[in-house]
Amino acid sequence: MTNFSPAPTSLRIPLPSGPATFHALSTDHYPWAELTAELDSRREQGFTGVLDVQQGGRWARFLLGPEQLRGFTTGGQAVSLAAAMRAMPRAQVTLTPLDAGVCDLVWAFRVGNPAPRTLLWPGARQTLETSLFTGALIAPSGRSYWRAGQVLAGSLPALGEACAALEPDQEFDRGGTLLFWQEVMGVLARHTDLNALWSQARVVLTDAHPCLDPFTQEVVWEAETLRVDDALSVTELNAAMTAGVKLIAQRGAVRLADLPLNHLARRPEWHALFGRPA
Template sequence: MTESPTLPLPTAPPPLPLDRVIYTDLCTDHYPWTEIMLDLEIRQTAGFSGVLDAMQGDRWARFVWVRGQCLGGFTGGGQAVGWDVTYGGLPRARVRLGECSPPVGAVVWTSRAARAGRLAGRWPDTQLILKREQFYGLVVSEELCSVWESGQVLAGHLPDDGALCVAYSPNTAENRERLLRFWHDLLGAVHSNVSLDEIWQQTCVRLSAEHPCLDPFVREVTLRGGVLNVDPTVAVGEFRPALQTALRVTLLTLGVSLDDLALGDLPGRPEWAAAGLGGPVAGAASMRRQVGR
């Protein structure tokens, strides 16, 4: 999907499509953090969904709320930051606060640690790839940003024709190793609850026309004893939707739901929501916190 394997960490958070801007460029020199926190407490109690950005020079922090829950804060590379670090590290910040829908907030939070990757080709040709690969994440072109889930636009503005685009998504080639670890852990955990091998093999045969990497005779993607192996030559855009579909069909055949299985902290990992398995806060109560904590 991408042309460039790496891009530098941004010196500002990616732009976001907001339903309503509450305040922008609010300087903490004149409107201190204590007043901002009181305002956030009130909004959170009312079920606020949105994003706060704080910027000072090339340092920044972004906090995300979904339905009154502060999911947390982060900075470049998805590094977690708390309120104390934000106060101390950005004492003279310019603050922007805006509302967004809960699904948009969930995608922003899930994609927080994703490495930016430049998409191959130019818009609108890129759009066909995003739809085919059921893209999940942010697509940014200069100041335009759109938020996607399962290959569909949730909100935002699409790039101009001929534009190059950057993607922030747990599902891009830049995040291949992390994505493979997630699927390795997930399938291993599911197999420890219910044996997958026989039904998985039957499912792969049925799906091999749609997802050639699942062909058991090609052996590019295999699952034996709950251990996943993916050939290094198989692109993320091939194995991710293949694994997603194979797991869904296998569980349907077995009459089993992921909600009924003991999966540890897997539902709280960003790749869970990006795989269409549920929201990023499902089963992740440890990430839910109040403002200022």
């Protein structure tokens, strides 16, 4: 049974500052049947955004797009809109239009308990840009979402204001990370002598990235398949693969920007390679 208990703050992280399409609209006045019809119509027209549903202590959050409708509640538990409608027949609903990239970040925050870094504005800006920060920046006067050190949406803190920088836990998207690097390596294999270059990269980079040591077998490229030890963290994997792919591209005389990878441009791993959002 789906649990609709009250939300820990980290699960429903505040959305970027900006106008909502409608806010705290009661389904007593705008019945669910009419609301879902409007949502379907908006999605058919290309709408992307977040639908928040609340009734008393119950809640659910949905990420809407033309080809998707993803919902979650307590603990990041998946939930359908139909289930939320049954559990909250007299809900208050808020619909906020957001870029698809921001929706992906909101979805990434559905699980985990991110520990915030406290920073002061505007000095924080250089820190966030240099570290290619991806996450949410929360301040009393504004909220913004960032990708690879650049603002995607929202408003920035006031001068001298303390703000909290929160990053989603990448471990919860381990599968997406592995698929990303599998595809990048697959494309490189069609444009370079990848097996030879991968062997060279592992030797060169082992000191900086021990997981690439051929003897540990933590990261293996074999028979056109990337295999990664389950115990290796996503953070360590991303650092090693970013360094490895850059070195392979350099030695193979391939420009990463010329490879057919643009469909991956919303992934945070992409920005580690290219430095800025596409």
